[in-house]
Amino acid sequence: MPAKGYVEVNELYCKACELCVTDCPHDVLALDLDHLTPTGYHPAHMVNPEACTGCVICANVCPDAAITVYRYDQQKAEV
Numbered sequence: 001m002p003a004k005g006y007v008e009v010n011e012l013y014c015k016a017c018e019l020c021v022t023d024c025p026h027d028v029l030a031l032d033l034d035h036l037t038p039t040g041y042h043p044a045h046m047v048n049p050e051a052c053t054g055c056v057i058c059a060n061v062c063p064d065a066a067i068t069v070y071r072y073d074q075q076k077a078e079v
C-alpha cells in the first residue's frame, strides 16, 4: 500500500526522547544513529516511509513540537 503521508523532523527541536518512535503504530520512525543534530542528539527520522499513514500521532506526542506531518491528499495535516 502506498504511503499516505510523510513527516519532517526539525532537528533544531528534536531531543531524541523517542516518544514518536515508540508511539508510531506502523514503526515508521527510529533515531538516526549516524547523525547528530546541532545540539548533539540523534534525531528521529523515517526508516519505513512507505508505511506512514499520516495519522499525526507522532506529532501529537512530541513534547518539543519537532514534527510536521504532511499528507499526500492535503498539503499539511492538522495537529
Ligand code: SF4
Binding pocket: 005, 006, 007, 023, 024, 025, 026, 027, 028, 029, 051, 052, 053, 054, 055, 056, 057, 058, 059, 069
Ligand atoms: S504520521 Fe502516523 S504513521 Fe506516520 S510516522 Fe507519524 S505516527 Fe507514524
Ligand code: SF4
Binding pocket: 009, 013, 014, 015, 016, 017, 018, 019, 020, 021, 043, 044, 061, 062, 063, 064, 065, 066, 067
Ligand atoms: S518525539 Fe520529538 S523530540 Fe522526541 S524523538 Fe521524536 S521528534 Fe525528537
